[in-house]
Amino acid sequence: MSNIDHIILFLFLFLFIPLWGKYNCHKTGNKFWFSAIFPILLISIIIGCRYWGADYLWYKYQFEHLDNIVVIEEQSSQPVFFGLNHLINWLGFNYVGAYIIYSLIYFVGAFNLLKNYGQESKYMYWFLIFAYIGFGTGIIRQSISIGIVMFSIPFLDQKKYIKFGLSAICACMIHSSTILLIAIFILFQKFFTVTIKPIYTILFYLTITFIYNPANMGFITDTVQMFSYINPKFQGYIDNSDRWFSADAAQEIYTQSPIALLLDSLFVISIFYLGHLALKIRYNKQVAYMYNIVVVGYILLRMFFNFELLRRIATPMTMFYPIPLGYALYILLPLLKEKLITATTKKKIIFSISLIFLYLALYWGRFLLQSPDYHFVWNINQ
Secondary structure, eight states, X not given: OOOHHHHHHHHHHHHHHHHXXXXXXXXXXXXXXXXXXXXXXXXXXXXXTBOOOTTHHHHHHHHHTTXXXXXXXXXXXXHHHHHHHHHHHHTTOOHHHHHHHHHHHHHHHHHHHHHTTGGGGTTGGGSHHHHHHHHHHHSHHHHHXXXXXXXXXXXXXXXXXXXXXXXXXXXXXXXXXXXXXXXXXXXXXXXXXXXXXXXXXXXXXXXXXXXXXXXXXXXXXXXXXXXXXXXXXXXXXHHXXXXXXXXXXXXXXXXXXXXXXXXXXXXXXXXXXXXXXXXXXXXXXXXXXXXXXXXXXXXXXXXXXXXXXXXXXXXXXXXXXHHHHHHHHHHHHHHHHHTOSOHHHHHHHHHHHHHHHHHHHHHHHHHHHSOTTOOBHHHHTO
């Protein structure tokens, strides 16, 4: 059983953020940011005060030992992150303050991204916490850089390329692998704005989920080779390709039970179906390329689900599912209410939405109620 503060605080976030989005999604400019101050600070403080996460203790150590030669060598290639930590330390914050600021950067980026969709973001906020909390609490430095990427995406959509470029450079100087995500956004925003019929993506996804065997990973080494010219760190992955890309690299901790695999697959293909249907009814280029990124991301994630390094590349692409899914609900729910669609389509929509919320309820219900090792700093310091 989870600690009572864990249950109360995260349940409050799950309920409050969608409610906030319902009444504030239409706001623009300073009015939006004035109303967004409270939810952003609330999320940042709650998540920043946690005492858990895959990389939590390592980055806690780094912040508390900024003059350590190992830490200096680790952060020297990421000067913005190095400078950020020294600034936080100079301001007098401890590691808890650092984690609150990390979360603040991450969620300011998330809110700025959803703000880009105006009234159509109404239901996107329903899924904001679910989509971003996992990566934001587990993969610390990369999540900060992704926060800056999320902040910069509206600049790309608005063709403010100088601002986008400066933001992209800043993100890469926090975590160099972010260059892959930035390249994906540029390519998809420019060239991949037409969606593929879900019958093809769903069949392909189901095939790689239940038939495809990712044991033969050798070809990945050749793909990663070209990135070594961009950043020497990638050469380390090539030199240790057996560790990262072979069958031995698969980690059992990521293996899902048959029921979890089935529910996860139904959740994903429901997003594929609803997103495409909504875009077919009312096309939106900014949503369409995000939809395509999410589809490709989920396919890649499923192909390499048990491989730690490749998961870290694919997972950021799937984090943006609140955009096509929220847009789908914004378009489809009024049609259901006004009975403007056929009975068959109505059944498919209701069934898909039910599967999505069933999965979220089970997954995050477990997170709420069965996380006894998830503590806050006030429990640790007692």
